[in-house]
Amino acid sequence: MSSNEFRMEARAWLEEHCPPGARGEGQIATGSTKIPIEHPDVRLWLERMAEKGWTVPTWPAEYGGAGLTTEEFVILVEEMRRIDARPPLMGMGTGLIGPTLLELGTDDQKARHLPPIARGEVAWCQGYSEPGAGSDLASLRTRAEDRGDHFVINGQKIWTSGAQFADWMFCLVRTDPDVPKHEGISFVLLTMDQPGVTVKPIRLISGNSPFCETFFDNAIARKEDLVGEVNRGWTVGKRLLQHERSGMSALVGARNRDPGRSLQDVAVDYVGRDGNGLIDDPALRSQVLTHNMNSHAFRLTQRRTVQESEDGRTPGPATSIFKMYGTELQQEKSDLMCRIRGVQGYGWTGDTFSSEEREWTRAFLSTRAASIYSGSNEIQRNIIAKRVLGLPD
Secondary structure, three states, X not given: OOHHHHHHHHHHHHHHXXXXXXXXXXXXXXXXXXXXXXXXXXXXHHHHHHHHOOOOOOOOHHHOOOOOOHHHHHHHHHHHHHOOEOOOEOOHHHHHHHHHHHHHOOHHHHHHHHHHHHOOOOOEEEEOOEOOEOOOHHHOOOEEEEOOXXXXXXXXXXXXXXXXXXXXXXXXXXXXXXXXXXXXEEEEEEEOOOOOEEEEXXXXXXXXXXXXXXXXXXXXXXXXXXXXXXXXXXXXXXXXXXXXXXXXXXXXXXXXXXXXXXXXXXXXXXXXXXXOOOEOOHXXXXXXXXXXXXXXXXXXXXXXXXXXXXXXXXXXXXXXXXXXXXXXXXXXXXXXXXXXXXXXXXXXXXOOOOHHHHHHHHHHHHHOOOOOXXXXXXXXXXXXXXXXXXXXX
């Protein structure tokens, strides 16, 4: 099938099968058994897309995907954006552990874990950072003892995004404390619904609790859920981070959904228009224009990277470029959104502030952390320098 034929077929199918309640802003299914789907159209959209294989369109059909080429995937996302269709499913299952298992998992692990992810029946979280192992992740101390057919895990993770809603965790654990730190780490999968796992949400300055502390007290991970070899999990963990920093969906912009309206629309509302219909503040107009141009160039670069990637796979160290620059654009936009509104841009409570104004105040505070989590921007610059540019240590 030619690319144009695929586009016409996808367009017709989406227009017919994407229900009104799955278009525009609103809930996106994560697969969590602990988060109810509020609108029946969101459930219907998930079911229809899962049956089509388009919740994970580039995955093989045997694991719930549609086996689309990179070009077809880009076209599908473009057609979804054309009708303002929300992604049917998002989360660490489709974006992180799923692609990692496709590359590095056993046939048994793929068969057990990938189809439920594709159907939106399970949500995953990431057990990486610890109180004493954040930027220096390889210093992690959570211990996993080999007990024959399973590991017994004791320790603590922190900043565990969505742990309170997750069904499973992929986790880096210390399996040999007597070798160099990078060599004694293993990558395991474990269920969150067991007596040995305790989750405590962390309330942030933004008022939300997207992160958690997670405690392990003789928690169990089955041996068949060891990904890769014992003490060789660092390689698996690094590859997953590349999916996190620049997964396929993120690269083509499927996840770029911000609260509220565009910068220019907000600026016109709060500053007004000049005689030519432009934002009535030359300095602000220049800032908005520069941001929009940079954002557009960034999305085009992301798309080109997808189109040039081998077999649709996530690129390697170059993903750090997208994490670093994407974070800076995100922070710049939230800052501009608040400054455009003046004193109305920093409201927290009260009837004098609209819900959109309060939402963006929280968004501004939340984005301050974006240059730290998932690997700080300083770490990304080091990766770019060493592994992309080839500079010496």
